[in-house]
Amino acid sequence: MATSMVQSVGTLKKIDRTHLRIPGFLWRKHRLWPGRMYATTKTRGPSNNTQYCLDIIKQNDYENFLSVLLLPQNARATAVALRAFNVELAQIQDVTSEILMAKMRLQFWRETIDQLYMGNTPGQPVALGLHRAVRRHQLSKRWLRSLIDSREEQLDCRQFTSLAAVENYSEKSNSALYYLLLQGMGVESVHADHAASHLGKAEGIMRLLRGIPYHGTKRKVLLPRDLMMKHGVSQEDVIRGGREQKVKDVIYDVASQSYQHLEHARSFLNDVPKEARVCLLPSVAVSSYLKSLQKVHFDVFDSRLQIRNNLLPFLMLWKKVLNKY
Structure with missing residues (x-):
């Protein structure tokens, strides 16, 4: 192998x-x-x-x-x-x-x-x-x-009204790409499609989080409006790179949803055809970022999150060796 x-x-x-x-x-x-x-x-x-x-x-x-x-x-x-x-x-x-x-x-x-x-x-x-x-x-x-x-x-660059809106966008922009990749591998499996759907959503939400500092420099805020209102966070709090607990609470709620989709995608492992699992290896990168975010206590503006994980190639290769994702 x-x-x-x-x-x-x-x-x-x-x-x-x-x-x-x-x-x-x-x-x-x-x-x-x-x-x-x-x-x-x-x-x-x-x-x-x-x-x-x-x-x-x-x-x-x-x-x-x-x-x-x-x-x-x-x-x-x-x-x-x-x-x-x-x-x-x-x-x-x-x-x-x-x-x-x-x-x-x-x-x-x-x-x-x-x-x-x-x-x-x-x-x-x-x-x-x-x-x-x-x-x-x-x-x-x-x-x-x-x-x-x-x-x-x-x-x-409209602000998403809710987390469900982020998931809907991620399904169209990310999950659709995984469906195409599976087609390119000749895989026809309902379980693989379900895993791809959840991985696409997890990755889309993760990219939203990772892009917050960049969008802030352009005075754009895409975080779900309902979660920001729930925790009393204003757009200006995000644009100026606020590191208060209320901002971290919003990030935590969003990251938790990404993690749930990631775990859901991995729950199909035994049902996804073995030849299709390599297509879902980007889940390793999603997991890596979410773990790093947790380590900095959901401070999305922590500079350590902008450092590339040089272990990622080895982690992805090892997952392939194990035939997992």
Whole structure:
């Protein structure tokens, strides 16, 4: 098993592994094989296309970059395309200053997805990867559109009215991605879908918590309004980085919900097909952050939470060895 799990990424000659903080043995042995397994075009070779997708995942979604490296070779190219697509969508709000421009970019992706299912080959590198994935695995157009629609719903950074609203958004933006990843692995299992749904919600809530300091610098507060009112916390308390107990109480309530979804996802372990469990390895990163948050007594502004966990590659690899998530 240890031999089969370590095969991935030969197209990344230009990426310096010292910048990735990935163990050398994991980097050397996880190599994506260049050639026919990747989409090709006249304007961009397969190696360059794959490297582009992996590079944006590595730079913007390090934890899921690690999870991609641990996937089986026959599912890895599809996962790379899907993760890169998700990064592209997530970045739209950060790189555009006007909502109209952001909507135009999302509309571009909607039209691109439509073209994929009409059999047209796109020229954009991420879209090329999606084109290959759709052809190979018959990915659900519904879930791809869900990733786009969920981002548009949050373009104006409205504060979530309740924790249920956060869960609903996470289902559309995170869980849908896991459904697609499972399709890319050829897994059809109700239990795997249930685990993916809860993991997607747990991860979405965790990302909300982790993004609080960043959004605060932009004077944006996304924490559920009902919980803030319950504990007497104002938006200004969060924006200024308040570390009072009432702020920690809000964080605790939100983090507890993420933990419950994580535990619920793991409760399906024995029912989830063994080949599907590796798809759910990002649960290790979610668990790692929640434990770190607990150690700092739910002070989401503690600088230690911004330090990358260099043990994460080993923890994820060990979970794969145990065939758990």
